[in-house]
Amino acid sequence: MRxxxxxxxxxxxxxxxxxxxxxxxxxxxxxxxxFTSADQQYAAFFDYTEYRRFVHEALKYPAxxxxxxxFGILLIFPRFFRQGLNxxxxxxxxxxxxxxxxxxxxSVPISYEDEIGFLSRSFNGMVDSIRKDKALLQDYADNLEKxxxxxxxxxxxxxxxxxxxxx
Numbered sequence: 169m170r171x172x173x174x175x176x177x178x179x180x181x182x183x184x185x186x187x188x189x190x191x192x193x194x195x196x197x198x199x200x201x202x203f204t205s206a207d208q209q210y211a212a213f214f215d216y217t218e219y220r221r222f223v224h225e226a227l228k229y230p231a232x233x234x235x236x237x238x239f240g241i242l243l244i245f246p247r248f249f250r251q252g253l254n255x256x257x258x259x260x261x262x263x264x265x266x267x268x269x270x271x272x273x274x275s276v277p278i279s280y281e282d283e284i285g286f287l288s289r290s291f292n293g294m295v296d297s298i299r300k301d302k303a304l305l306q307d308y309a310d311n312l313e314k315x316x317x318x319x320x321x322x323x324x325x326x327x328x329x330x331x332x333x334x335x
Contacts, residue, residue: 189216256284263291272299 188200197216202209214222256279263276274295276288 252280253284255279256288260284260288260291263288263295267295267298272302 201212
């Protein structure tokens with residue numbers, strides 16, 4: 169119902185677009201909206217129980233949608249968190265433990281090309297480099313005695329040549 173505010177009500181009017189709640193002495197309640205159109209101020213009165221019923225009905229489906237979305241996220245997010253973060257970090261940590269124990273034949277699988285994938289790729293490259301350097305050092309260690317004997321033999325021959333030139 170639209171009504172033009174006049175007289176005593178006009179002097180009590182609140183700011184434009186404001187809502188107020190009124191309780192009458194006989195147990196009736198009303199919600200009143202004040203608004204302006206052109207130069208006129210109007211008030212819209214609604215029975216409070218009808219107003220609440222209307223608001224509840226209007227908000228029922230959006231509220232249910234928000235709740236369903238919230239619970240959907242609560243159920244689905246842990247799976248994505250586990251698959252996208254926990255599992256790749258766990259695999260990387262397992263690889264680090266294996267390298268610490270001396271196993272250099274480790275390769276961490278790369279699930280996604282993200283920051284954790286970059287770390288996994290860098291870890292795999294580092295382990296490969298360590299493996300190659302360790303094999304090279306082992307080769308030097310295995311052939312060191314042979315190389316020392318060859319060098320000693322070469323030096324002995326050089327010394328004999330120098331001695332022969334002296335004589």
